[in-house]
Amino acid sequence: MSALAFALVALLLVGPVPALLARATWTMRAPRASIVLWQSIALAAVLSAFSAGIAIASRLFVPGADGRPTATITSEIEALGWPLWTTYVLVFALTLLIGARLAVSVLQVAIATRRRRAHHRMVVDLVGKPQKWECNRRVGDGLRVLEVSQPLAYCLPGVRSRVVVSEGTLTALEDNEVTAILSHERAHLRARHDLVLEMFTAVHAAFPRFVRSASALDAVRLLIELLADDAAVRAAGPTPLARALVACAEGRAPAGAMAAGGPTTVLRVRRLGGSGNSLVLAMTAYLAAAAVLVVPTVALAVPWLTELHRLFIA
Template identity: 50%
Template sequence: MTPVVLGALALLLAGPAPVLLARRAWPTRVPRAAIVLWQALALSAVLAALGAGLALGMDVLFRPQRGAVEIIVHSLVTALTCVVAVRLVWAWAKVAIRTRSRRRRHRALVDLLARPDRELARGDLTVPGIRILAEQTPFAYCLPGVRDSRVVVSSGALDQLDSDELAAVLTHELAHLRARHDLVLEAFIALREAFPRFVRSRTTLEQSRLLIEMLADDAARRRVGAPPVARALVTLAATSAPTGGLAAGGHGTLARVRRMAEPAGSHRLLAAATYLAAAALVVVPTVTIAIPWLNRLADLLP
């Protein structure tokens, strides 16, 4: 029974649940909590799928009468589940290594071509070590890193954005760097690449990327207000971040501008309910299904 329940839960969390959640508007009101919910959804789906495979493979231990065919089939399922787990770990390592390699090369190129400023100040905001590229197309992005992060802007952005708009963009990029939003995206990218192409879905990754941008937008709005943020997003709408970077413009611009037109609110009850739902997605299946099965398995083992 345990493999069936876990398998059904994995299918539900990997299929209908992300689609239904992506269609809802309320997650954009609490982007931080919504990101945690998406993480919990993905983690629960993976754990349920792996748990279903292991439970089915080891269920043969619970039966006193075991045929040769049954033992072989269940052993193969267990082996396949272990392969999937290894593939997940490998995908995460591959994405991390590849992203950092590309980011390192891009950082070296930026340092070679850009004009470094010791700092760029706008009002009470100071961005040390910023890089300015001589390009009339307005863009701004950041390259995250532990000690060698970069904020890169074009001369066109400096010319076309007024003081408040530029402060909004710089605050947006600094929010990405300080919160290490790139690590959140890496996890979702690795999860997507771990599965075959015919079962991949971009819903979770795209929604998480949009929520991360909204979270950085909120940091900018708290500093300069909504109108400068909206105007800056429109100015930078045609640009996007390089691989491994995070940019203020380009992704979900229309939805983000519309969101700036809505009044900012704390939505504490909604955030608390979202965090509670995220915790329940991980805790409830573990307590009600996995732990009793593990206890039963422990009783049978010598």
């Protein structure tokens, strides 16, 4: 029963739950807490999937007549019967496969993303003009200006991070609007939002297509942009940021970068004229995130961990 319960929880957390949460609009008023909630759901889904496999494995090594676990998996065929034993083995193998896919996905996403960023950073260092940036009364390096007439702005996260803007951006925007767009990109770099996206990308790739949902990845992308928008509002105000976002809406970032514009620009601009963030919603989201991790652990993990402990100390 523990294995079945874990499997059902995992299926819910990678399918219906992300789909429902992605349609919620309240998350836009508590972006940081909503990201924590999304992270809790992803972590709970992974832990539930692994727990289901481990619970199945424990049934393959049930205690024998002497109270000790059986020595081999195949010795339980007679006790369980071929159909049930085969099902247990297949579920356990699927769990191991998901674990292997998750490890491979993390490595693939990390390596591929960093290669793309390193290549593009080399290009912008060659063709872009280095320039000092001033953002929120701070002056720093790492800004590259491209001779492109279309307004665009994006950042390349990493150890050698870069903020890239076009000549069209500097020409079309007022000084406070430039400050807003630079604050937006610097917020991405300072908070390492790219690492959050990498985690969700890896989890999305690890689960089989018939159970996973793209809702989590898309929702987190939007929430991360909202966090950067909030930082820009604190630096320059909502109106300059809204104008800068509209100007850079058609700008597209290369793979691995994080652009200020994009398909969510209209939604984000509307939010800037809304009610603002809510402390009540944020606290509710934090409590929900804690419940997603704690409740399954207490209700499901503790009982079967106790049984597993008994099995190996018998």
